[in-house]
Amino acid sequence: xxxxxxxxxxxxxxxxxxxxxxxxxxxxxxxxxxxxxxxxxxxxxxxxxxxxxxxxxxxxxxxxxxxxxxxxxxxxxxxxxxxxxxxxxxxxxxxxxxxxxxxxxxxxxxxxxxxxxxxxxxxxxxxxxxxxxxxxxxxxxxxxxxxxxxxxxxxxxxxxxxxxxxxxxxxxxxxxxxxxxxxxxxxxxxxxxxxxxxxxxxxxxxxxxxxxxxxxxxxxxxxxxxxxxxxxxxxxxxxxxxxxxxxxxxxxxxxxxxxxxxxxxxxxxxxxxxxxxxxxxxxxxxxxxxxxxxxxxxxxxxxxxxxxxxxxxxxxxxxxxxxxxxxxxxxxxxxxxxxxxxxxxxxxxx
Ligand code: PMP
Numbered sequence: 001x002x003x004x005x006x007x008x009x010x011x012x013x014x015x016x017x018x019x020x021x022x023x024x025x026x027x028x029x030x031x032x033x034x035x036x037x038x039x040x041x042x043x044x045x046x047x048x049x050x051x052x053x054x055x056x057x058x059x060x061x062x063x064x065x066x067x068x069x070x071x072x073x074x075x076x077x078x079x080x081x082x083x084x085x086x087x088x089x090x091x092x093x094x095x096x097x098x099x100x101x102x103x104x105x106x107x108x109x110x111x112x113x114x115x116x117x118x119x120x121x122x123x124x125x126x127x128x129x130x131x132x133x134x135x136x137x138x139x140x141x142x143x144x145x146x147x148x149x150x151x152x153x154x155x156x157x158x159x160x161x162x163x164x165x166x167x168x169x170x171x172x173x174x175x176x177x178x179x180x181x182x183x184x185x186x187x188x189x190x191x192x193x194x195x196x197x198x199x200x201x202x203x204x205x206x207x208x209x210x211x212x213x214x215x216x217x218x219x220x221x222x223x224x225x226x227x228x229x230x231x232x233x234x235x236x237x238x239x240x241x242x243x244x245x246x247x248x249x250x251x252x253x254x255x256x257x258x259x260x261x262x263x264x265x266x267x268x269x270x271x272x273x274x275x276x277x278x279x280x281x282x283x284x285x286x287x288x289x290x291x292x293x294x295x296x297x298x299x300x301x302x303x304x305x306x307x308x309x310x311x312x313x314x315x316x317x318x319x320x321x322x323x324x325x326x327x328x329x330x331x332x333x334x335x336x337x338x339x340x341x342x343x344x345x346x347x348x349x350x
Contacts, residue, residue, distance in 0.1 A: 034213035045254035086220030102146030158290030186211030
């Protein structure tokens with residue numbers, strides 16, 4: 001703290017990201033990265049960009065990437081916004097759409113960046129409890145609000161909402177924006193992008209950090225009707241001139257063009273998730289049904305903090321949240337089959 005800080009900075013409570021340890025021999029199952037690398041075509045496209053051309057500014061409109069996303073989803077490029085990771089896209093959306101003076105509704109167990117952005121952008125949070133099965137009940141969101149945001153599947157629970165339920169909410173909530181954060185949608189969910197044409201109150205945000213294995217590149221996107229995208233572009237253009245660098249633009253576009261690799265790796269993660277769920281259940285864990293690349297599990301007889309500490313002693317890192325209602329859960333990222341086997345073996349011995 002310094003006397004030069006404004007009271008606003010003094011009161012900020014920033015987001016704390018999951019640990020990124022520097023050690024190499026670790027089974028790192030704590031921040032939901034993809035265990036398989038990015039598409040080889042994305043890697044080749046990025047290598048090609050590392051050249052003398054880096055003296056040139058990138059395309060400020062990100063046209064080639066928007067076209068690649070549009071082609072992938074069968075929408076127009078005018079429906080697509082891109083930014084530095086979905087965290088940045090979410091930040092712009094908080095500024096562009098969530099009304100002051102009315103509460104922003106989101107689940108009380110959810111992505112912990114939402115309350116942080118509420119603090120940063122002067123949006124009043126109203127957190128809605130999950131039901132007794134740790135699921136989001138969208139009926140609870142039918143109340144006066146200045147916006148609604150939730151991840152689908154939810155994080156850190158992994159539980160998925162159906163498109164039907166989302167559509168009913170969109171029909172009941174026409175006066176404020178509904179933002180569906182689809183960071184984990186590619187591991188078994190159905191994207192709400194299918195609804196964008198029919199609902200001007202819907203914005204879908206996605207990331208290339210999980211299913212496309214490009215967390216280090218920092219690319220996220222939003223899909224919505226052009227009026228929404230225009231608002232995001234205005235905020236972005238008031239913030240920076242070049243949202244993505246040349247390497248990121250090329251790598252992200254090539255990733256969307258490589259459908260086969262994407263589907264193969266997502267299917268491997270899904271199969272491993274199901275196997276991990278069965279193995280944890282056999283060890284006595286209660287595992288929530290997950291549609292993400294992680295599972296959320298608790299053991300009725302073992303303390304989660306203790307388990308996380310014991311795993312760490314063996315070089316296996318999982319995520320433990322010291323948060324009411326979920327302090328007995330562990331969030332475990334699905335790794336390679338070898339990593340998952342190491343996890344199960346370690347848990348069997350504890
Ligand atoms: N939304 C959710 C629900 C997440 O879990 C994450 C990853 N921590 C993000 C958004 C942000 O992802 P990124 O900034 O890497 O695109």
